[in-house]
Amino acid sequence: MRTGYLVDARYELEDACGSGSGGVVWTAFDRKLKRRVALKRSHAAADGVDRAQFRREAEIAAQVHHPNAISIFDAVDGDGCWLVMEYLPAVSLDKTLAETGPLPPERVARIGVQIAGALAAVHAGNIVHRDVKPGNILVTEDGLAKLTDFGISLWRAVTRDDDGRVSGTPAYVSPEVANGHPAGRASDVFSLGATLFAAVEGTPPFGRGEPEEVLRRVRRGEALPMRQAGPLVPLLEEMLRPQPDKRPTAEEIRTRLESLIGDWESPASRVEHPARVPFWRRPLLQASVVALVAILGTAVALGQEGPPDGRPQGSTGDLVGDERTADPCALLDPRRLRQFGPARLIATYGNFNRCDALVDVRAKAPLDVEVQLITRASRAVQGGPFDVVEEARQSGECDRTVVVDDGYAVRVSAKLANPPLDLCAVADAATGTVVEVLRHGPIPRRATPFPAGSLADLDACTLLDEQSLATLAAVDSGAAVNVFGNWACKWFNTVGGAGINLRYDQHPAQELLGGELVELGGHAGYVQLDTNKSCTVSIPLQPPGQPQRAHLDVLVLTVRGDQPALEYCPQAKSLAAVAAGNLPF
Incomplete structure (x- = not known):
């Protein structure tokens, strides 16, 4: 079996997402009902007795109906025995x-x-x-x-x-x-x-x-x-x-x-919130923002300690606090996104300052709502606390930036190629949640610490020294810009030439990284040419003595400028090798 294979002329196999002693589970696309499903097939060939038992047991399983039980949709006993089940990204x-x-x-x-x-x-x-x-x-x-x-x-x-x-x-x-x-x-x-x-x-x-x-x-x-x-x-x-x-x-x-x-409710039983227009888009509220802030401030003052004027508590940075413990997933609420389709949070997409909500909108891929905590030094952002900056629409993407305070902002992106709905409506719903959380700040802390040996404990801004940075003219080694948590660092070119972006990413351990495999100072690296005149090198890392995890930490270095991407690959490989060599493992 392979990706693209059609089971029963209906279910198009996508990825083999699990395998055990019993069988293999694939994600698949149901061409008839336009939805993603999970297909399970036995390792062993089924004889007539097995097929009869399979049909009986599938009939029994199909009788199970509960929000906390995986549903059985269909059974295919031709073309091998396949069970068609509810797909749950979990x-x-x-x-x-x-x-x-x-x-x-x-x-x-x-x-x-x-x-x-x-x-x-x-x-x-x-x-x-x-x-x-x-x-x-x-x-x-x-x-x-x-x-x-x-x-x-x-x-x-x-x-x-x-x-x-x-x-x-x-x-x-x-x-x-x-x-x-x-x-x-x-x-x-x-x-x-x-x-x-x-x-x-x-x-x-x-x-x-x-x-x-x-x-x-x-x-x-x-x-x-x-x-x-x-x-x-x-x-x-x-x-x-x-x-x-x-x-x-x-x-x-x-x-x-x-x-x-106590009062905790299963996500399966929570009442969905009706679709609402973000408060900053409501005409009456746009005309009376000051009055609204005053009212909100009074309500907060009655219920808890804090400033009575609705402003961020304290000085710059108080809403974010310790960058490495601020939880970006606290800025998203899957319930607010379920008006567009079933939604779930993922904390292991990309950098540690990021959280994603994947929304099943009955397309070939889920809609990705991405939230990132960033420093304003790493990205030019205009406006004051809680202002929402709308960015120019792009094909397959809609972006918003929420100003937190003088030092920080939150990037919100809704992304899906050929979307079946308005991406900006999704981005606005997510942005509304971000603003509400910030108004009740500070941002909640992460529920669990990073695992031992994680790159999250290391400062990316210290991995490149003056000698290595000298390979790119006019890059100031003392002008490293922290993107957030020192998990990503940028070095800008002072004369408009190539710049450097070094960051830590997370990647599923069972999935291969894209790009050409190269050897970089004892590490396996993957080199990719990007379409926007940049070259990226990714190095997956597994700290010695630590158990295998579901997601690998990846050191990612990009050199970007105004020349063809191929010209930047030698520097990107050299710098990535230096950065990996400066890691403690």
Whole structure:
């Protein structure tokens, strides 16, 4: 199978986005209904018995309807057995745990309440999942969790003990299943308990190791102690009871977790906001901005400490604070974008000062709403606090810049080639959220720190010295301009010649970088000629001694000027090699 292949003369394969012992999952475009879907196909060739079982199990799975369960749209048993499923741009919980380690109890409870709700609905329909585990839970950037792989035994990873009776994943099976009994509702509850245990403690309750040894510990009930679960401990202990009839039901678990997380709502259940015209475009408000600011200031003064005039609190920089802990994702609200289509946040597109909302507008690619925190020194921006600067429209892109204060601004871009809607309407909706967050400033802090060994901890402005910069005439080594967080740095040419942009990017580990592969001082680099008279070199980096992550950090250096791009590549490669050589690893 390859990109572009048509399944059932309808589903056009795009990318193979996952593969395990059971099968391969592809993203695909449904040509009939004009939407993106996920297609799953078994590794093994299916005989007549397998096909009949596949059809029966697909029919069962299609009966599952819940906002926290992946929906089954179709089954194709010709051309191999394919299952057509809802496409959810998300990361499985097992990959999240591998990348970040244990999660805080509150976040685990939020995931758990959603999956418990899905299981309660499944059990009410007399369906048993049989393989609840972190790998079968998908979690989006905004916290939406969905359970997948409902009893599709043709693809389910199967592990058997010595007498061949056990199916499932050893670290998450219940004692009764480990002893060869059929799985039931209580078995799903046990598996969910083991999954939440692993999420909060960092390891499954019966540890890791050879399947036979893990199953023996499950049968003997030799669970590890809980040290980080906090308020989840009593409930997890009940879910992991050896006796099936002593465990709570999925509905009881959902109710108890709701009491722990308070007013938080699953993104799947939040009420959508109606489309609204951005406040700076409303004629009546444009005529009375000063009065509005005064009213807002009074309301803030009544509810919290702060200046009563609606201005940014304190002096320049107070709204942003520490550049490296300001959260750009706090400036976007997927709920405000869902008027255009399902939306989710991504924090790993490009530079660390950036956050993206991907909106499914039923096109061949999602619409990308990008927000970047920048310094005003790195980009000329006119205006005062909260002013919105509209930039000239470009094909496939609409841009806005929101002034934060004397030192900072926020860039908002809506981007999609051949869009089926007005990109500027999307950009305006996102810009409205940015302004609202800033008015309630300061900007919230990042919820989790960067992982160990991340380039986010290093100053990009120190990676090029005077000697290396001298290769480009009239570039002042002492005039490095911080774009934001010292994660990107620019050196401008004082006589109008070529300039330099050095930045850190993030890139999916499973995807190849574009460009010509070259060797640069012991590092693999990729060289690309850009259309705007610039040459870019990208160097992916994996710090030694650190676990493999879902996204690589990439050092990216661009030399740009008024000459053909090819002329800048020798300098770009030389400078990139120097910068990479000055990294501590």
